Amino acid sequence: MATTDPQAGTTATTAPAEPLDPTGAPGTLPLPPKAARTLTLAGAVGTFASTMLAWTWTAEFPGDLTYYGSPVDLQTLTLAGSLLTIAFLLAGNGVRGLRWLTPGGRTAPVTLAALGTFGVAWFTAGAIAVVLGGFIHFEPGMWVAVFTSLLTVVGALGLRADEPFDPADPALRDPGPWQRFRHSLKAPAPAAARELPGWAELLTIAVTFGVGLFVFTYGIDTPYGELFIGFLILVGFGATALARAGLSQRLSKLTAKHRNITFTAAFVAAACFPFTQSSDQYTSVAANILIFATVALGLNVVVGLAGLLDLGYVAFLGVGAYAAALVSGSNTSVLGVHFPFWAAVLTGAGASLIFGVVIGAPTLRLHGDYLAIVTLGFGEIFRIGMENLDGSSGPAVTNGANGIANIPDLVIFGFNLGEDHTVLGVELGPFANYYLLMLFFTIIIVTIFRRADRSRIGRAWVAVREDETAARAMGINGFRVKLIAFALGATLAGMAGTVQAHVTSSVTPEQYQFVEVVPPNSAFLLAAVILGGMGTVSGPLIGASLLYLIPAKLQFIGDYQLLLFGLALVLLMRYRPEGLIADRRKKLEFHETGQLDVPTGGPGLSKTEA
Amino acid sequence: MTTTTTTGTPQAQPAGRTDVLRASGVTMRFGGLTAVRNVDLDVDSGEIVGLIGPNGAGKTTFFNCLTGLYIPTEGQVAYKGKVLPHRSHLVTKAGIARTFQNIRLFANMTVLENVLVGRHTRTKEGLLSALLRGPGFRKAERGSEERAMELLEFTGLAGKREHLARNLPYGEQRKLEIARALASEPGLLLLDEPTAGMTAGETSATRDLVLAVREQGTAVLVIEHDMRFIFNLCDRVAVLVQGEKLVEGSPEAVQADERVVAAYLGTPFEGEPGEAEAAEVREAETREAAAHDGGQTGTGENPKGEQH
Known part of the structure; x- marks a missing residue:
């Protein structure tokens, strides 16, 4: 972003007169776009690879992160986070077959997924250091995870924000890094979805609740506190990433359309829970x-x-x-x-x-x-x-x-x-x-x-x-x-x-x-x-x-x-x-938006979504 | 909205009309302060009656007494021959609906929901029928929704049914308040300053709306400060001054009445300033104007300044 940064400087000084850049706004860190993308991808792939390595040498840390080639517990969460980052990054760059992942924002979900992965990896590192006493207990894999997840975040922060700066917002005339960071997490609302056949819509709802049940079961079944915190970090960032990508909005439109089916699917999923458990x-x-x-x-x-x-x-x-x-x-x-x-x-x-x-x-x-x-x-x-x-x-x-x-x-x-x-x-x-x-x-x-x-x-x-x-x-x-x-x-x-x-x-x-x-x-x-x-x-x-x-x-x-x-x-x-x-x-x-709330849905008193 | 042909001149009342509202001897005291003193007011069916008076004359207090928000200290209010109870919701159920001086919509409900709330007294599906969702419930909900949509068409808000009330522009919020009040199928509609803060265009649209309401057989009692609006609209005007009814009559009669003018503008000083004093003032003004060459003089204050 070496070329665009000076532009951003001029926009800052003469903000109201300057025409808006419709393609977005500079990211938090001034990186060339290509470098930012490469860095993010390399970081995420590196994080993925690190989960295949041992993170610590002893089984004293809960979960036993000592194996090569088989990620467990916190490693699995890091792995999921890195995969999510890669998927959003590729989808945002128009890779065929993945574009449905990002109907709304493209940069914001990558940044959030990267932050989630980073959070889990660094939390694990911190927990190992505290529980076992010092960085000496790290295996090389842990260091790889720590650095690659940081690289991913750095790369993601260099990506261009999805939305142009709002010229009416005085805070964005001369945005500092913090404003640019907050701005890069904003994402446009997704365009109306292509009409799916009925069975596909129902399948989507069913799959969603299946995934929901899986995530919930994983959370309940976490046997120790560290894993639960890692789970909360990943789910928190992941859910926000999905919302910024526009998937949540699309899904809520589907569920609003098929209210009773959603209701049934939710309870079928909930009723399945005891069958996933081996003990009481x-x-x-x-x-x-x-x-x-x-x-x-x-x-x-x-x-x-x-x-x-x-x-x-x-x-x-x-x-x-x-x-x-x-x-x-x-x-x-x-x-x-x-x-x-x-x-x-x-x-x-x-x-x-x-x-x-x-x-x-x-x-x-x-x-x-x-x-x-x-x-x-x-x-x-x-x-x-x-x-x-x-x-x-x-x-x-x-x-x-x-x-x-x-x-x-x-x-x-x-x-x-x-x-x-x-x-x-x-x-x-x-x-x-x-x-x-x-x-x-x-x-x-x-x-x-x-x-x-x-x-x-x-x-x-x-x-x-x-x-x-x-x-x-x-x-x-x-x-x-x-x-x-x-x-x-x-x-x-x-x-x-x-x-x-x-x-x-x-x-x-x-x-x-x-x-x-x-x-x-x-x-x-x-x-x-x-x-x-x-x-x-x-x-x-x-x-x-x-x-x-x-x-x-x-x-x-x-x-x-x-x-x-x-x-x-x-x-x-x-x-x-x-x-x-x-x-x-x-x-x-x-949240006083100053905008008129123009509903897009059909008639009816839809007050309680979900 | 219907384009009424009424020119605004009061129509002669056909004989045989019945009283919709009969307030007799309404007195409201707050401690030592008498806000409304012994006011009688009748409204006939199909009539538009205006209630005017200077600020603080007790108009809104009188409205609150009529609608059961206040319990009058003395006197009683009857609607179609029946004495009204002092409970706001029972008054609405009896057939008197009102709007508020400062708009009181349900801000976080949609336009349609606001009007549906107005239907509350005319439907009776309770919690149990809502939970069981029998055919009766569905029919009543559908009926309410149809009626509400009719009213939204009538007030020109149908296109905004799913908007939140808070997001409507000011003029439309006033209209929605009227639509909501009409949803309770009132025989008498009380409007408390329906055109406050409106542009001339919006005011005339409101006038058409009120006339259209009358066409549908609802009597209207309206408080307003906009004299042109009142005198063009009303069949009869009552003037309230310091809690007491001063005059009541046709718009022309009220307009011509000296006491009304006096109530609004004040009475001339007892020892009325003669031509000599006036000349003195003019002279003083010219002197002053000459002194501050090109300076402005507040001539508007002088007549009053003379009085003490």
Whole structure:
């Protein structure tokens, strides 16, 4: 880019008068285009080759990166990253057969993939140095990976940015390296896709969910923290790269077109998960994630749709769990009854519904912060109340702090969920059974969420959230619709609670605090909704998965967990206030683009993408 | 939008019209302040009534009393012979819809969704039917959507159905507010300064829209500061000054009424300045003008400056 750089200099001084360079803008580093491309490619190929070498000499570092010719764990992740970089680079340069990879940006995905690979390789190097004590433990392969991944990044930073500098943006008149770097990560939206035959579209959706299942399973199955961090780095950068390449947008158009098929494919993929597992070790994690995610989805009705900040939501989960535990036939339950499962679900949901209405009726007359404080109070009242119903401070109902233990396993249609069953040649343990049961409830709750969202009552919730006075002037009984949202949210949590009681096999007040280190609790539920994206279906599911997996996998952050979450939330609110999965509405609300939002899709009230 | 042939002159009311709105003795006190004092106002069906008055006269407070946002301290409001409850949503359900002085759309909902929210009182599908999605629910949703689209065609916003309300230009936001209010199928539409901040072209388009609304059989009560708009549009005009109704009558009568002029511009000083004083002022002005050669003199302030 030696030839273009002086040009960039002149553009900087006389920016507004200079005609725009439609082919893009200079990259972060002044390299000739050809050199940049060659460097990137050479670096990525070198990184690929390095993963075939040993990275360290001892098996003491987890994963045993000592083999030649067979990459494992962190090496595999680096390998995947380098392949992704090569693929994007070739696709961006018009190699036949790969062009579908980059309908949107071409440089930005390469840069992001290179950064992801770099991140994984350098993180591994750092981890080896820390765990084993010093660089002396590196084998040559590690040094190769470190340098080639750096070279890839340097090369990628020399590539020309996809979009020309915006002459209206004063920061880009005389862009410094940082501005040029940020600019090089921008990418244009992809052009409309060529019409595919129906079967190809469905195949694309199926393949996507297959890949999604694979990635998710890989993440859950990571046996040690270092691999999980490497996984998060690669997935984070890789997902952003796919978004910049325009693939995510194309895919979301497809899924919006085939809503029900997407919905089905997602749950088929989720149902396949236990069949990929050889033991119950990770299905228990998955079952707990589902419980957490489902409750977060219920909270999303209250917070995301109706805009009611509920800080005591976990109490409803507790009511459902306690109700189910009392009628479960446990020998520690004061009621000596054993309801069949369906009746227990109805009891739990019904109890939560009543509790929701009883709490909601007085509190929903409050707004905003006041409501948040009162719900926080009620959440704690529930926990303390359960502690006091122990026979000495109050009537003997819940055994106080000891809780209700020995909750028997569920038996549905003569099928004992506590025993191993062999289905299709795969042995499913108790947690796999509960996972599948919970998945069934997730489907119900997702369906309820989607249907309620796109209806008269859903619109009324959003209207009340947007402007309650105007909503009332439009004939909406604000209190009534808010109470319905509150009661619905409570009922959904109660349903999840009945399953939770059986999964954990004991119910104690300590499980239902405002904040503690183990999710689900009120603070984490709210964080999952906000992190994932308010008002969406997939947002809370992803948010809950992350919030459950990160502490479960990274044992070493232990005491600093809450601190780190606080920090992560602050950063998220600063840089992506709409959450990981953005509702179109929220995106516009938080990022004032100054452009008119001109929809391209067909008719319909497509509010909840995904 | 229909191009109405009405020239804006008030039409003689045919006999046999019924009261749509009858507000009697409405008084609103905030602590010691009486914002609205004993106001009576009737609106007949098919009528466009204007409500004018200087800033702070209590027009919007009166509107809020009519629509149940405020509970009037005294007096009552009846719609088609029935006394209205003091609950905003019940008033809308009864048949009075309103717009707001400072636009209050649901900014992050689409144009179509905004109008569909307006349909809330005219549909009754609850949560259960939304979850079960029976044929009744689908039919009601389709019906609502059709009606909403009709209203968007009527207001000329059909092409922007999927835009977010916040992204509409100002004039169209006002129109959307009217469309949303009309979606509740009101017998009386209350417009609070529908042309505030509009250009002359947009104002005249709004006038056509209000006349078209009337054509469809909805009575309109409108607050406005744009006198030309009011006097061209309304069949009857009421003037509110310091919370009390000063005059009510045909636009011509109100326009000619001295008390109205006085309310807006102030009354002349008791000891009215005679020709001598006026001459004195003129003389002073010329002297001053001569002093600052070419300097400007604020003649506009002088008549008032004389008063104290």
